[in-house]
Amino acid sequence: MEITVKKEGSASVVSVKGRIDALTAGEFEKGLAALMAGGDYALVVDFKGLEYISSAGLRSILSTAKQLKAKGGEMIFAGLQGPVKDVFKISGFGSIFKIFDTEEEALRQV
Amino acid sequence: MKQIPEYIRVPASMGSLQTSLAFVRFCLASQGIGEARLREVELAMEEILVNIFRYAYAGRNGEVEIACRLEGGGRALVEVADRGIPFDPLSHQDPDLRAGIEERKIGGLGVFFVKQLVPDVRYRREGERNILTLPIEADPML
Numbered sequence: 001m002e003i004t005v006k007k008e009g010s011a012s013v014v015s016v017k018g019r020i021d022a023l024t025a026g027e028f029e030k031g032l033a034a035l036m037a038g039g040d041y042a043l044v045v046d047f048k049g050l051e052y053i054s055s056a057g058l059r060s061i062l063s064t065a066k067q068l069k070a071k072g073g074e075m076i077f078a079g080l081q082g083p084v085k086d087v088f089k090i091s092g093f094g095s096i097f098k099i100f101d102t103e104e105e106a107l108r109q110v
Numbered sequence: 111m112k113q114i115p116e117y118i119r120v121p122a123s124m125g126s127l128q129t130s131l132a133f134v135r136f137c138l139a140s141q142g143i144g145e146a147r148l149r150e151v152e153l154a155m156e157e158i159l160v161n162i163f164r165y166a167y168a169g170r171n172g173e174v175e176i177a178c179r180l181e182g183g184g185r186a187l188v189e190v191a192d193r194g195i196p197f198d199p200l201s202h203q204d205p206d207l208r209a210g211i212e213e214r215k216i217g218g219l220g221v222f223f224v225k226q227l228v229p230d231v232r233y234r235r236e237g238e239r240n241i242l243t244l245p246i247e248a249d250p251m252l
Contacts, residue, residue, distance in 0.1 A: 022160040054156045054157060056160065056220075059219070062211070062214060066216075083149050090222075090223065091207065091223075092205075092208060092214075095208070096209075097211075
């Protein structure tokens with residue numbers, strides 16, 4: 001798994017490549033926690049390069065989203081590919097989070 | 111057609127995850143099961159194995175046996191066994207998929223995925239062993 005972060009106006013774009021599984025979810029969650037600790041409460045998570053996510057990754061997402069919501073922030077998603085899209089769908093995450101086809105579309109909504 | 115079940119035995123720890131997933135993938139791929147289905151089974155297997163690695167032996171050392179038997183016609187039977195505390199993961203209540211971010215409980219999704227991806231998954235306790243049986247059909251569920 002590879003995480004890169006960039007600033008776009010008031011939002012932070014977190015791009016994740018590879019796999020978020022039980023082995024890497026902790027690192028992913030720490031990355032998100034570091035952004036929150038730095039005062040970034042508007043996160044666009046770009047999953048264009050993400051090939052695989054398991055419930056460990058969803059757990060990190062939900063835990064972070066709960067903390068963001070308590071601070072008046074939000075986490076939205078972009079670029080979900082086939083298998084990741086399927087996992088969002090069956091978990092119900094597809095309906096509790098805002099999901100956009102591209103990072104550009106997501107940034108317009110922040 | 112191979113009749114002898116192939117299996118591996120690994121330490122019940124997170125360090126065994128990749129080896130275990132690769133073993134199942136290799137077995138199913140040799141049966142001609144396609145990439146989309148391989149990924150679904152991989153997800154189901156991760157959820158099962160991580161549960162066992164983390165909880166089955168309650169902090170003690172233990173092992174997990176994974177068997178993969180080809181059944182012809184693109185079908186296979188995967189079995190996961192441990193000698194940990196008796197536990198039926200399938201008895202877990204399904205999560206409330208419609209709950210919002212604040213109400214939604216963290217956890218419970220792993221087992222739910224297993225049931226969605228391998229609907230015929232079964233649990234049994236046999237002597238000292240917990241055994242999960244996963245009949246794998248070739249077609250993707252999603």
